[in-house]
Amino acid sequence: MSSTKPLSVAVVGAGPAGIYASDILAKSGLDVSIDLFEKLPAPYGLVRYGVAPDHPRIKQIIVALYKILQRGDIRLIGNVEVGKDVTVEDLRAHYDAVIFSTGSDDDAPLPIPGIDLDGSYGASKFVFWYDGHPDYPRTWPLEAEQVAVIGNGNVALDVARILAKHVEDLMPTEIPENVVEGLKASPVTDVHVFGRRGPAQVKFSPLELRELGKVPDVDVIVYEEDFDFDEGSEEAIRTSNQTKQVVKTLVDWTLKDPAECTASRRIHLHFFHRPVELIGTDKVEAIRTERTELVGDGTVRGTGEFIDTPVQAVYRAVGYYGCEVPGLPFDSARGVIPNDEGRVLGEDGEVMPGIYATGWIKRGPVGLIGSTKSDAQQTIGHLVEDAEAGKLHATSDAIGHEAMMADLDARGVRYTTWQGWELLDAYERELGETYGELGSGKTRERVKVVERETMTAIARGEDHDGRLY
Structure with missing residues (x-):
């Protein structure tokens, strides 16, 4: 690892596990550049898509996650799916380390x-x-x-x-x-x-x-x-x-x-x-x-x-049950990526250099936010150890954010950004305001946009037909 060049890290999955891992890494003392990938056009994972809509108090977790991403030192790259838009090999080519926090959706x-x-x-x-x-x-x-x-x-x-x-x-x-x-x-x-x-x-x-x-x-x-x-x-x-x-x-x-x-x-x-x-x-x-x-x-x-x-x-x-990540080993009995305290293990049981896991895809679908934070702490601790030992290196010379963005642009991937999420967030809140007062002083905070193409277009500032679902 060069002393003049920051460590480039990709985190895959922008739910609580990925965001907390990114936050802990950003505060680890390493000189690090972090790209947070998400397969959906919107962040927050199961907090947005796995918590019932009538649980606003639980949804307050989003406020904490928002504050982390709003800082700007963690770059959100949405609407990018590993196995479809990019491969594990692509990520390893452009980043010194990759952390998978893809969760358990099945x-x-x-x-x-x-x-x-x-x-x-x-x-x-x-x-x-x-x-x-x-x-x-x-x-x-x-x-x-x-x-x-x-x-x-x-x-x-x-x-x-x-x-x-x-x-x-x-x-x-x-x-x-x-x-x-x-x-x-x-x-x-x-x-x-x-x-x-x-x-x-x-x-x-x-x-x-x-x-x-x-x-x-x-x-x-x-x-x-x-x-x-x-x-x-x-x-x-x-x-x-x-x-x-x-x-x-x-x-x-x-x-x-x-x-x-x-x-x-x-x-x-x-x-x-x-x-x-x-x-x-x-x-x-x-x-x-x-x-x-x-x-x-x-x-x-x-x-x-x-x-x-x-x-x-x-x-x-x-x-819940974890989803297999194309290009990585998978323990079908437990529904997790095989790992040793977050260091991903290959088919031969040996550590795969530069590849890590955190959250439910690491330990299985158990535990709440507190477990997710301590889980991320363990994984990031090992990543920092490996970085300080000089073990983390991308597999190509085209390393980092600009190289990855150039690659996505060349493939025509319509990725979204944090600024794009703020556009979509504002759009959903405006939809809620159109309902006015519902009685008893209640109003709609937002109405979710469901249709992926509409979500993507709004987030990218493109023309769209306003179709919500």
Whole structure:
């Protein structure tokens, strides 16, 4: 590494993991030049496209990410996809090091009979639809009156809440126009959420769960027979304030007078139900679950008792799964890029010089923002060690930002920039203002532009037809 030339680093993926890694690297003390690549025309990853639109407090994470990118020392290059517009080899040619923070966008599999029936969906695809992800269909088949959601995490709650919530209560959010139209036509009356373990083992956050009980004209139904606590459960309640709060909220709902449940829509929370089969000839007609029971340490076993619940659609929210990056090894069992504390490992198990991973594609889809930050710290720590040891070198002489931009221009790649995102951001906010006041003093902060070509044109300052989706 030359003492007069900064280290050139590409970071791939502009979600929280990539932005935090870039920020930590920028403050590491190295003389470094950072380009942050994103396959979409807009930054922020799953914070923009994986968080339900009625969670404005969680969306405040974007404010922190915005402040990092607004500084200008990290250059955002959007609408560039590795494997389509550029290759791993291209990046290695132009940069001394490449960090992959491409996340986990796919649904974890659930291998039970009937899972491929019409009416069975991965939750992430539904989330991407209602969050206006530009690479997913503009319509969604909302035809079921009774729906099952499999999973006991926050994504399951998000899916259940969006399905059950009346669309007028979503209007103050940034929900896209095509989603408003789809949800208006939904005939849903009952959403059943199934988890294989008990109330003390769920992965709901206390805030998400409490919010579920405040949705207008939607009742939350729990069942007394689903409330059982073994020694492992009691220990979890004693040692985790989060578990204690979640269990208290759930137990309080058992005390609700059934006569008070008069809402037009219902969310049923079922515990100790292990999904074993989706039933139907061509389409989903029911979900079969096996009752489970606690064995003492918080884990469960099957009882041999099976229950069929009539539903016409099923959403599996059992976790995310990483997407393979063309040109890099992939651990298909775990859905991650093989790595040793962020240093990517080749097929031979040896470290691939100059290639790193951080975030969910490094460790799997677990943990929240705090985990993402510590994860990035570890990866960047190793990158700094390797830089100081003189191990990082691009594979060509055409190194750095200008060389990469020249390459993209020569290929005709219509990339976007941070300034372009600010144009798109302003456009979406102006769309929100056109709605005026919605009642109770509420207004729309923004309306998302969904259509990729329109997003790109706005961000590049080009003429566009204004088509939103």
